[in-house]
Amino acid sequence: MENKAGFLLSPNTMLEIKSAPLTHPTENEILIRNHAIAVNPLERAQQDTGALISSYPYIMGLDNVGNIVEVGSAVTNFNEGDRVVALAAGVVRGNPTHGGFQLYTVILERYAVCIPDSVPFTNAVVLPVALATAASGLFESIYLAILVWGGSSSVGSCAIQLAKAAGLTVFATASAKNFEYVKDLRVSQVFDYNEPYVVARVSKRTHTAALPSLVEAAHGKNVVGGYDVISSHATTLACGQFLQAVGGGKIFCTRPDYTPLELQEGVTKAQGQPQHAADDGGPPIWHRVWADFMGEGLETGKLRPKPEPVVLEGGLERLQEGVDMVRKDVSAQKVVVEVTG
Ligand SMILES: NC(=O)c1ccc[n+]([C@@H]2O[C@H](COP(=O)([O-])OP(=O)(O)OC[C@H]3O[C@@H](n4cnc5c(N)ncnc54)[C@H](OP(=O)(O)O)[C@@H]3O)[C@@H](O)[C@H]2O)c1
Numbered sequence: 400m401e402n403k404a405g406f407l408l409s410p411n412t413m414l415e416i417k418s419a420p421l422t423h424p425t426e427n428e429i430l431i432r433n434h435a436i437a438v439n440p441l442e443r444a445q446q447d448t449g450a451l452i453s454s455y456p457y458i459m460g461l462d463n464v465g466n467i468v469e470v471g472s473a474v475t476n477f478n479e480g481d482r483v484v485a486l487a488a489g490v491v492r493g494n495p496t497h498g499g500f501q502l503y504t505v506i507l508e509r510y511a512v513c514i515p516d517s518v519p520f521t522n523a524v525v526l527p528v529a530l531a532t533a534a535s536g537l538f539e540s541i542y543l544a545i546l547v548w549g550g551s552s553s554v555g556s557c558a559i560q561l562a563k564a565a566g567l568t569v570f571a572t573a574s575a576k577n578f579e580y581v582k583d584l585r586v587s588q589v590f591d592y593n594e595p596y597v598v599a600r601v602s603k604r605t606h607t608a609a610l611p612s613l614v615e616a617a618h619g620k621n622v623v624g625g626y627d628v629i630s631s632h633a634t635t636l637a638c639g640q641f642l643q644a645v646g647g648g649k650i651f652c653t654r655p656d657y658t659p660l661e662l663q664e665g666v667t668k669a670q671g672q673p674q675h676a677a678d679d680g681g682p683p684i685w686h687r688v689w690a691d692f693m694g695e696g697l698e699t700g701k702l703r704p705k706p707e708p709v710v711l712e713g714g715l716e717r718l719q720e721g722v723d724m725v726r727k728d729v730s731a732q733k734v735v736v737e738v739t740g
Pocket residue numbers: 439440441528529532548549550551552553554555572573574575577592628629634653654655671672673729730731732
């Protein structure tokens with residue numbers, strides 16, 4: 400087996416595709432032959448600024464899908480040949496040999512899930528980091544209803560689906576062109592964030608929809624959350640205004656390094672990223688969502704691999720084009736590079 404990877408040699412340079420060492424799995428790891436790799440906003444930022452990169456040459460990439468070609472001695476859940484989707488943990492583990500932008504990636508056993516034959520590789524690969532991120536933030540607190548600001552994004556699509564599976568009432572924002580897409584994820588109401596007075600509209604419409612009965616049912620506790628996928632000052636301000644209007648609540652921001660300019664009275668925030676371990680050293684919440692929900696959800700249709708992929712065929716050589724597409728911004732789409740046909 401010969402490995403190749405897309406190397407970043409320094410910030411602000413093009414990816415170079417060349418031979419790479421083939422790392423074999425240790426006892427709790429598996430080795431995957433990647434069939435597809437998804438491109439995320441993090442890779443754009445890493446290429447531009449070197450964010451979260453401690454040394455070069457560096458192999459970026461978080462989302463992989465493929466067949467297992469080798470299992471570690473203590474692996475119990477997988478066999479060679481299994482079709483798996485996986486979170487490549489180069490960033491989390493501080494080790495670029497675990498990066499996703501290569502033909503073969505070593506993955507921690509608990510960072511992978513088997514996928515049904517009915518789900519194509521290029522669809523399944525849209526999920527890993529988006530689902531892990533959504534799960535990490537969404538279940539920070541107990542809510543009955545949530546506003547997902549950025550419902551047509553990858554993380555937002557996962558947050559909506561997880562919230563619906565958990566029985567929450569979900570409101571979301573998106574551009575008008577993506578209303579049908581977001582409605583198809585079964586949100587109660589979707590609002591165009593580009594319209595003036597959108598916060599007033601959201602507050603008013605949700606008040607006349609399901610919120611009053613939910614608030615009453617919860618006896619005045621904080622029951623409404625905000626999931627701010629975009630996490631800009633404008634979007635956090637808007638989520639906070641909405642929460643204040645409905646009696647307060649908590650906003651989750653996806654950017655770990657982010658401090659909003661202000662928070663309204665009665666509004667709190669949390670932020671972060673999928674952790675390797677929970678504060679008590681046990682498995683973080685997203686591991687449980689993966690283990691208990693992801694595979695089964697894909698099998699039953701409760702979890703759909705959304706958004707749709709824009710597939711670049713032709714192997715690792717197209718990774719740079721994929722990062723460039725993400726740099727120009729995507730809308731209700733995920734850029735996916737197919738490594739083998
Ligand atoms: N903390 C972590 O570990 C972690 C992990 C993954 C992602 N993230 C962060 O989460 C964010 C989203 O990532 P992603 O992969 O989901 O992004 P994405 O899918 O590339 O986001 C594109 C979407 O964002 C929507 N959007 C842009 N500006 C908006 C606004 N002002 N209000 C509402 N929606 C807006 C667009 O909606 P329309 O086309 O409908 O306008 C578009 O569909 C990024 O900043 C990323 O860095 C953090």
